[in-house]
Amino acid sequence: MKVQRIILIMLIVTMLSVWGGVVRAQEKSSCADAFGKSEVMNTAQQWASLVSQADIVGLEQLLSDNYMHIHSTALVESKSQFIDAFKNGSRKYDTIKIDEAKARVFDNTAVVTGKFNLKAFARGKIIEGVNRFGMVLVETKQGIQVVSYQSTAIPQQKRNNRS
Numbered sequence: 001m002k003v004q005r006i007i008l009i010m011l012i013v014t015m016l017s018v019w020g021g022v023v024r025a026q027e028k029s030s031c032a033d034a035f036g037k038s039e040v041m042n043t044a045q046q047w048a049s050l051v052s053q054a055d056i057v058g059l060e061q062l063l064s065d066n067y068m069h070i071h072s073t074a075l076v077e078s079k080s081q082f083i084d085a086f087k088n089g090s091r092k093y094d095t096i097k098i099d100e101a102k103a104r105v106f107d108n109t110a111v112v113t114g115k116f117n118l119k120a121f122a123r124g125k126i127i128e129g130v131n132r133f134g135m136v137l138v139e140t141k142q143g144i145q146v147v148s149y150q151s152t153a154i155p156q157q158k159r160n161n162r163s
Contacts, residue, residue, distance in 0.1 A: 035139045040103040040110040043137055043144045048096040048116070054086040063146050064138065070150040072118070072131050085122070094119040108139040115154075130154045 043062070050058040060083065067079035077085075085091035101114035112135045120127045136148040 035105060035108060035110070035144070037103045037105060037110075039144065040105060040112060040137055041101060043146070044101060044103070044112040044114070044135055045098060047135065047146050047149075048098050052093050052095045054092060056083060056086055059083055059086070061142070064140070067146060068148050070148075072129070072151040072153040073127075090123065092121045110137045110144075111135070112137065118151075118153075129156075 046058075047062060049055075050062060063079045063082070065079060067082070069077045069079075069082045071077070096116050096118070098114045098116050101112060103110055103112045113133065115130065115132050118127060118129050118131050131151040131153050133149065133151040135146060135150075137144050138147050
């Protein structure tokens with residue numbers, strides 16, 4: 001009888017330990033869902049909207065302090081350089097509509113890739129074309145922030161061949 005009680009107690013303790021582990025795993029899973037694909041995609045679209053509107057305050061909050069922007073022209077800018085171009089009026093974008101977007105989430109980091117039609121005014125001239133882009137987002141204490149953006153122009157010939 002005594003042996004059976006000990007075995008029963010050990011069985012109950014084991015079951016409670018396993019159940020507790022399952023609950024903790026579910027809690028971690030629900031935390032991961034807070035930084036899910038839909039939130040990442042919304043943030044990418046928010047970036048496009050803020051850039052299109054030249055929303056300085058919004059960009060200051062959304063872009064990480066160590067943000068790097070690599071333009072399709074190969075120009076590389078820091079956060080302050082990118083935002084300063086909006087402040088001084090040397091850069092203006094038409095509405096940016098992201099197409100063919102895909103998000104991949106890795107813990108507190110996400111990569112968004114996609115395509116968009118570009119029409120912008122920069123350095124005294126109008127720039128138009130279709131670009132592919134890659135954007136890296138990180139979940140920080142301040143919320144999701146964009147840390148890196150890079151675009152590549154799709155040549156006209158490739159666009160005609162359904163890139």
